[in-house]
Amino acid sequence: MGPAVDFAGVTMKNPVVLASGTCGFGRELQGYFDLSRLGGIASKGLTLNERKGNEGIRAWETPSGLMNSIGLENPGVRGFIEKELDWINGHDVANIVNLGGHSIEDYLEGIALLNDVELDLLELNISCPNVKQGGMNFGIRTDTARDVVRTLRGICRHKLVVKLSPNAEDVVALARACEEEGADGLSLTNTYLGMAIDIERRRPVFDNVYAGLSGPAIRPISLRMVHQVAHAVKIPVMGIGGIATWRDAVEFIMAGATAVQIGAATFVKPDLALDVIDGIAAFLDAQGISDIAEIRGIV
Amino acid sequence: MPKVISNERISRDFWVMRVAQPNEARMGQFCMLRSWDRYPLLSRPVSVFDADPGTLSFLYKVIGEGTALLSRCREGDAVTTGRVLGNTFPLVSGRIAMVGGGVGIAPLYLAAKTLKAHDPATTVDLYLGFSDEALLVEEYAAVGDRTTVKVGGFITDAIDPEGYDCVLTCGPEIMMRVLYEKCRASGTKLYASLEKRMACGFGVCLACSCGTTAGRRKVCTDGPVFPAEEVF
Numbered sequence: 001m002g003p004a005v006d007f008a009g010v011t012m013k014n015p016v017v018l019a020s021g022t023c024g025f026g027r028e029l030q031g032y033f034d035l036s037r038l039g040g041i042a043s044k045g046l047t048l049n050e051r052k053g054n055e056g057i058r059a060w061e062t063p064s065g066l067m068n069s070i071g072l073e074n075p076g077v078r079g080f081i082e083k084e085l086d087w088i089n090g091h092d093v094a095n096i097v098n099l100g101g102h103s104i105e106d107y108l109e110g111i112a113l114l115n116d117v118e119l120d121l122l123e124l125n126i127s128c129p130n131v132k133q134g135g136m137n138f139g140i141r142t143d144t145a146r147d148v149v150r151t152l153r154g155i156c157r158h159k160l161v162v163k164l165s166p167n168a169e170d171v172v173a174l175a176r177a178c179e180e181e182g183a184d185g186l187s188l189t190n191t192y193l194g195m196a197i198d199i200e201r202r203r204p205v206f207d208n209v210y211a212g213l214s215g216p217a218i219r220p221i222s223l224r225m226v227h228q229v230a231h232a233v234k235i236p237v238m239g240i241g242g243i244a245t246w247r248d249a250v251e252f253i254m255a256g257a258t259a260v261q262i263g264a265a266t267f268v269k270p271d272l273a274l275d276v277i278d279g280i281a282a283f284l285d286a287q288g289i290s291d292i293a294e295i296r297g298i299v
Numbered sequence: 300m301p302k303v304i305s306n307e308r309i310s311r312d313f314w315v316m317r318v319a320q321p322n323e324a325r326m327g328q329f330c331m332l333r334s335w336d337r338y339p340l341l342s343r344p345v346s347v348f349d350a351d352p353g354t355l356s357f358l359y360k361v362i363g364e365g366t367a368l369l370s371r372c373r374e375g376d377a378v379t380t381g382r383v384l385g386n387t388f389p390l391v392s393g394r395i396a397m398v399g400g401g402v403g404i405a406p407l408y409l410a411a412k413t414l415k416a417h418d419p420a421t422t423v424d425l426y427l428g429f430s431d432e433a434l435l436v437e438e439y440a441a442v443g444d445r446t447t448v449k450v451g452g453f454i455t456d457a458i459d460p461e462g463y464d465c466v467l468t469c470g471p472e473i474m475m476r477v478l479y480e481k482c483r484a485s486g487t488k489l490y491a492s493l494e495k496r497m498a499c500g501f502g503v504c505l506a507c508s509c510g511t512t513a514g515r516r517k518v519c520t521d522g523p524v525f526p527a528e529e530v531f
């Protein structure tokens with residue numbers, strides 16, 4: 001009750017989750033606030049094997065946004081299980097493990113490893129724009145996404161949340177396909193494919209030419225997609241995209257999101273999530289709302 | 300929020316800002332600065348130029364939107380400095396050289412002061428290189444023993460690392476690489492402060508990741524100071 005939510009059977013003390021790739025594995029934030037105040041934390045995107053990530057410029061600011069081309073630098077599923085998992089599980093937050101991949105085989109092997117460990121939600125990233133093979137390619141076409149989710153659902157023992165790309169051809173159809181194939185929840189959106197050019201060097205800023213845009217610049221578009229998707233499926237949705245204040249979070253909840261994720265905004269203020277959590281709670285109080293579900297999807 | 304004590308233009312493009320803030324800033328560290336609310340989105344990494352218990356100073360070059368906004372701050376304006384971030388230069392003693400290029404001289408001021416205070420027998424020779432105009436030469440001379448300034452050309456031509464126990468450097472990557480080759484030839488230990496584009500500054504985004512002999516490292520939290528042989 002109050003700000004607490006049930007997301008696909010996982011109880012979270014509030015709906016605020018830190019988004020994958022914007023909070024490391026939580027360690028770096030512990031000196032700034034008590035992590036257990038969060039509803040949940042989504043790990044940096046993991047791949048089966050360790051990855052160095054992309055070369056060249058990895059972050060570039062745009063008007064009210066941030067483009068990144070990190071390229072899934074991560075310690076690999078095994079490294080994560082060995083070094084990070086117990087630590088995260090030692091905190092009272094929903095542990096959401098984000099898994100990326102280059103091929104179905106990678107995802108299958110990653111899931112097989114994660115099947116044996118304790119976690120709350122497995123967030124399947126089929127929407128990363130910053131890797132050359134795989135990544136977002138799985139999350140553009142409905143048929144491809146359907147096949148991936150069907151195959152992976154078959155072996156995944158954890159609750160499965162599929163993270164959707166705003167670059168999908170038809171995000172509502174794709175969301176429905178994920179639901180039909182047994183996804184327990186959805187999260188959206190990942191970053192938008194963008195580009196920047198260094199005019200002095202007459203070259204793209206990023207070695208990969210294109211990169212993923214996030215931050216306040218994307219918020220209205222992500223909000224629209226969350227609204228469309230949340231009204232088209234029965235499984236719960238985590239709303240993501242440019243959330244920087246509690247008001248933004250309430251907008252996503254009113255659009256139908258059960259929980260929200262905060263991404264790039266954490267870079268500016270490490271404990272921003274606490275402002276959002278406290279703001280939501282104060283809003284519920286001021287409005288005389290005893291259960292946040294009362295406002296979920298009311299728009 | 301910390302308040303600006305002074306913000307002075309010291310040359311065409313360079314400014315020094317002093318901010319009232321209790322701190323324990325040490326040589327080589329930096330802050331994520333902002334003097335604006337929502338826009339631009341990110342804060343800007345700027346080295347601590349000088350620090351005493353109640354104030355932090357920053358030497359910065361106006362190159363784009365963020366630093367231009369910083370330069371418009373007046374006495375009494377509020378700025379956000381956040382925490383003092385990053386590792387420090389090593390507390391070395393003996394015969395020390397410091398080599399700075401352009402705005403890379405910024406962290407060397409506190410470094411020279413700190414090393415001299417730590418061991419009065421330590422000598423610090425400063426080598427300052429600029430492309431068009433020398434900055435703060437007297438101020439630097441006051442914290443070091445010998446100061447060599449070069450405007451135009453390569454400051455690395457002016458230093459012979461032989462005979463120094465340790466060299467500390469900050470500046471353009473090309474300058475630091477040349478210096479590293481020289482130090483390697485003479486067997487002198489070199490520590491370099493790296494500058495990488497940063498989004499968060501406290502270790503969560505991986506924008507600043509760099510390859511080292513010890514694997515991937517984050518310049519913001521594992522650095523910015525690295526033993527040169529690990530990164531060049």
Ligand SMILES: Cc1cc2nc3c(=O)[nH]c(=O)nc-3n(C[C@H](O)[C@H](O)[C@H](O)COP(=O)(O)OP(=O)(O)OC[C@H]3O[C@@H](n4cnc5c(N)ncnc54)[C@H](O)[C@@H]3O)c2cc1C
Pocket residue numbers: 060061329341342343344345346347358359360361362363364365366367402405406493494495496497523
């Ligand atoms: C650890 C560290 C210490 C630094 N110390 C100083 C200092 O003491 N004095 C000083 O003048 N400058 C310093 N810099 C560089 C300074 O951060 C950039 O000049 C500044 O961010 C440019 O911002 P802008 O908005 O004016 O330029 P813009 O070009 O508008 O910046 C756009 C984006 O690029 C980033 N960016 C641009 N150039 C750099 C760069 N060289 N390094 C990192 N990010 C960059 C900005 O943060 C921003 O996200 C330091 C950088 C780092 C990483």
Ligand SMILES: Cc1cc2nc3c(=O)[nH]c(=O)nc-3n(C[C@H](O)[C@H](O)[C@H](O)COP(=O)(O)O)c2cc1C
Pocket residue numbers: 019020021022044045046066068070072098125128163189190191213214215216218240241242243261262263264265504505
């Ligand atoms: C630097 C950075 C790294 C990211 N890494 C990942 C990742 O590894 N996996 C993933 O699913 N999403 C990743 N994302 C996307 C975010 O989780 C989020 O979906 C997106 O940034 C939109 O939210 P925001 O506008 O609040 O930042 C990353 C975003 C940023 C800015």
Ligand code: FES
Pocket residue numbers: 496497498499500501502503504505506507508517518519520
């Ligand atoms: S700047 Fe974000 S990890 Fe270093």
